[in-house]
Each structure stands twice: as C-alpha cells, then as structure tokens.
Amino acid sequence: MDLALSQSTKYWLNFFHPLLMWLLLAVSIYAAYLGLQVQRTRNAQGDQKKELIKGRYNIRHHEIGSILLGLMVAGSVGGMTVTYINNGKLFVGPHLLAGLGMTTLIAFSAALSPYMQKGANWARMTHILVNFTLLGLFAWQAVTGVQIVQRILTNA
Numbered sequence: 001m002d003l004a005l006s007q008s009t010k011y012w013l014n015f016f017h018p019l020l021m022w023l024l025l026a027v028s029i030y031a032a033y034l035g036l037q038v039q040r041t042r043n044a045q046g047d048q049k050k051e052l053i054k055g056r057y058n059i060r061h062h063e064i065g066s067i068l069l070g071l072m073v074a075g076s077v078g079g080m081t082v083t084y085i086n087n088g089k090l091f092v093g094p095h096l097l098a099g100l101g102m103t104t105l106i107a108f109s110a111a112l113s114p115y116m117q118k119g120a121n122w123a124r125m126t127h128i129l130v131n132f133t134l135l136g137l138f139a140w141q142a143v144t145g146v147q148i149v150q151r152i153l154t155n156a
Contacts, residue, residue, distance in 0.1 A: 010086050014152050017079035018145050024071055025138050031068060032135060034061035035128070062113070069110045076103045095144045098137050105134045 005013075037057035044052050076099055083090055090096060109130045115123035 005085065011156065013082045014086065015149070017075055017082060018149050020071065020075045020078070021138075021145060022142065024068060024075060025142055027064060027068060028135055028138055031061060031064045032131065034064060035131065037061075039128075065110065065113075069106055072106050073103055076100070095141065095148060098141055098144075102134055102137050102141065105130050105137070109134065 034057050037052065037055060038061050041049060041052040041055070041057055079099065080090055080096070109127055112123040112127045112130075116127060
C-alpha cells in the first residue's frame with residue numbers, strides 16, 4: 001500500500017509519535033502526582049483534609065487520565081500507522097510489544113474507574129499497581145524510542 005504522500009511528508013511523520021509520547025510521559029508523571037495527592041486527601045483528617053480537598057486532585061486526576069487514555073491509544077495507533085506507511089510492515093520487537101501492552105494497561109486502568117468511584121479498594125490498589133507498571137514501561141519505551149529515532153536520523 002503506497003499512499004500518495006511525498007517522501008518529505010513521510011519522513012517528518014516519523015517524529016509525530018515520539019514527540020507525542022514524550023509529552024504524554026511528562027503528563028503521565030503529572031497524573032501520578034495528582035493520584036498520590038488523591039490518596040493523601042483520602043487519608044488526611046481535619047483541617048489538612050479540608051485544605052487538600054480545595055486542590056480538587058480527584059477531579060484533575062480523572063480529567064488528565066481521560067486525556068491520557070485517548071491520546072495514548074491514538075498515539076500508539078498513529079505510530080504503527082506511520083511505520084506501516086513508511087515501511088510497508090510493522091517491526092515486531094520489544095518496542096512494539098511493550099507499546100501494545102501499555103495501550104492495554106491504560107485501558108484496563110481506566111476501566112477500573114467506576115469501581116473506584118463506588119469505593120472498591122481492590123480496584124484502587126489495582127489501578128495504582130497497573131499505573132506504576134505503566135509508568136515504568138513508559139520510561140523504558142522512551143529510551144528505546146530514542147534509539148529508533150536515532151536510526152531514522154542516521155538512515156535519512
């Protein structure tokens with residue numbers, strides 16, 4: 001399949017996915033911070049709790065998580081699409097497989113939301129475990145992604 005895209009356009013498309021993913025890694029770290037603040041608020045008492053509630057960490061965490069879910073899924077599909085457009089195939093290796101795993105984990109994490117809203121502690125603990133696993137995979141993906149970008153730049 002060969003789309004009617006110029007070589008220049010195909011080349012520059014290679015950088016959309018890595019730039020988006022680096023941005024999403026930073027946003028993921030912020031989401032983790034917000035999630036920790038939600039936990040802090042939940043465990044606080046008295047005046048400290050009243051003060052933490054003003055930060056609206058739970059609402060901000062939920063909103064950022066929703067944005068992350070949408071953009072990570074779109075970014076993952078976009079990265080595979082650009083790879084296919086430029087090479088006529090996907091390169092099945094650790095970067096692709098971990099990325100697919102991350103896409104699955106973030107969907108699973110978001111699916112726990114209704115249970116957490118009903119107060120299910122098992123869902124909250126699973127959400128935290130899944131998201132810290134996701135964050136670790138994301139950091140590793142950033143390193144392997146830089147290696148892929150370096151190969152693209154070298155072969156240009």
